[in-house]
Amino acid sequence: MLLYVDLADRRPVYQQLRDQVVEAIARGDIGEGTRLPTTRQLAADLAVNFHTVSRAYDLLRQEGFIQVSRKSGAAVYVSGKAAPPEWRASLRTQLAEAYAKDMPRDDILDVCKEILAGFGQREPHRGSSLA
Amino acid sequence: MLLYVDLADRRPVYQQLRDQVVEAIARGDIGEGTRLPTTRQLAADLAVNFHTVSRAYDLLRQEGFIQVSRKSGAAVYVSGKAAPPEWRASLRTQLAEAYAKDMPRDDILDVCKEILAGFGQREPHRGSSLA
DNA sequence: TAGATGTTATATAAGTAATATAACAAACAA
DNA sequence: TTGTTTGTTATATTACTTATATAACATCTA
Numbered sequence: 001m002l003l004y005v006d007l008a009d010r011r012p013v014y015q016q017l018r019d020q021v022v023e024a025i026a027r028g029d030i031g032e033g034t035r036l037p038t039t040r041q042l043a044a045d046l047a048v049n050f051h052t053v054s055r056a057y058d059l060l061r062q063e064g065f066i067q068v069s070r071k072s073g074a075a076v077y078v079s080g081k082a083a084p085p086e087w088r089a090s091l092r093t094q095l096a097e098a099y100a101k102d103m104p105r106d107d108i109l110d111v112c113k114e115i116l117a118g119f120g121q122r123e124p125h126r127g128s129s130l131a
Numbered sequence: 132m133l134l135y136v137d138l139a140d141r142r143p144v145y146q147q148l149r150d151q152v153v154e155a156i157a158r159g160d161i162g163e164g165t166r167l168p169t170t171r172q173l174a175a176d177l178a179v180n181f182h183t184v185s186r187a188y189d190l191l192r193q194e195g196f197i198q199v200s201r202k203s204g205a206a207v208y209v210s211g212k213a214a215p216p217e218w219r220a221s222l223r224t225q226l227a228e229a230y231a232k233d234m235p236r237d238d239i240l241d242v243c244k245e246i247l248a249g250f251g252q253r254e255p256h257r258g259s260s261l262a
Numbered sequence: 263t264a265g266a267t268g269t270t271a272t273a274t275a276a277g278t279a280a281t282a283t284a285a286c287a288a289a290c291a292a
Numbered sequence: 293t294t295g296t297t298t299g300t301t302a303t304a305t306t307a308c309t310t311a312t313a314t315a316a317c318a319t320c321t322a
Contacts, residue, residue: 011310012309013310016308018201019224019227020229022224022228022231023142023223023224023227025231026226026227026228026230026231026232027227038266038267038268039268040266040267041266041267042266044190047297048311048312049311049312049313050311051311051312051313052174052311052312054268054269055310055311060249062158064232068268070267070268070318070319070320071267071268071319071320071321073267073268076224076270078231078232078233080232081232082228082229082232082234082236083231087225087228087229088223088242088246091153091225091226091242091243091246092154092246092249093288094218094221094222094225095149095157095158095222095243095246096150096153096154096156096158096248096250097156097157097218098213098218099214099247099250100153100156100157100196100209101209101211101212101213101214102212103212103320105247105250108187108247109243109244109247111145111219111222112222112239112240112243113240115219115222115223115226116226116230116236116239116240118223119226119227119230119236120139124153126308128268131286143278143279144279144280145278145279145280156311160263165296167264169297169298169299170298170299171297171298171299175286178281179280179281180281180282182280182281183279183280183281184278185299186279199299200299201299201300202288202299202300203291203296204288204298205299
């Protein structure tokens with residue numbers, strides 16, 4: 001897997017990293033137990049401050065996607081369920097954008113299915129690495 | 132319809148207003164030709180600066196959801212299609228959040244269907260009002 | 263021991279969001 | 293006409309967010 005920073009992206013860097021990790025988990029590229037690079041290491045590779053990486057990890061931890069321990073660093077550890085209130089609201093806004101532009105319901109659903117088809121199995125710890 | 136400002140919402144005010152208008156169009160609460168309040172009027176009602184409202188209208192105009200003329204003010208006028216690149220990417224991130232949390236594909240699709248079922252017909256100009 | 267790591271703290275700079283005014287031309291109502 | 297409203301543009305200020313730059317500390321490891 002590969003984490004990167006897109007300077008043309010309007011999202012903050014810490015949010016880009018957070019989104020990339022979440023999508024990597026969804027794709028199955030990384031799974032339960034997969035170690036994430038240390039904040040200082042990843043910051044050096046991406047040429048950003050380690051506080052920025054730390055913030056992304058903090059967010060992922062708060063959202064229940066990774067676990068951070070002083071000993072073994074950060075590792076994928078999914079806990080809890082998708083928060084129904086805000087998650088659903090964000091999804092509704094996203095779908096509304098297309099529907100308001102006259103995209104048929106079935107076409108919207110087809111896009112959702114295509115995206116979901118691109119996600120993989122949740123594999124526990126097959127030694128994948130992030131960099 | 133009712134536009135409002137949620138101070139607890141982490142989104143910027145102009146983004147909240149933009150999202151609310153888009154969802155109102157999707158629901159069918161407002162349609163082609165429906166007039167939006169003047170920037171100064173809406174700003175007064177919501178107790179925000181009229182520049183904030185103006186920014187929301189600017190965004191909606193750039194995205195092709197409304198038309199703003201000096202004569203008749205702002206009105207719903209949908210043009211173009213949903214931008215495939217960024218829209219699809221945002222949707223993928225949104226779906227990934229649920230899938231990464233072990234939500235089954237069918238459950239995710241059911242939520243999408245429920246949301247889409249809440250959207251209505253696109254009615255042209257039935258004299259609905261925003262306030 | 264020495265180095266790396268997570269953690270916390272402080273400071274600074276740049277960008278964004280929101281407000282406060284002001285001014286102007288075009289449209290409209292009295 | 294006069295007066296008001298509206299969209300538009302401009303400038304300035306404040307507050308918050310994002311990102312960086314250091315520094316320091318305790319813990320873990322080689």
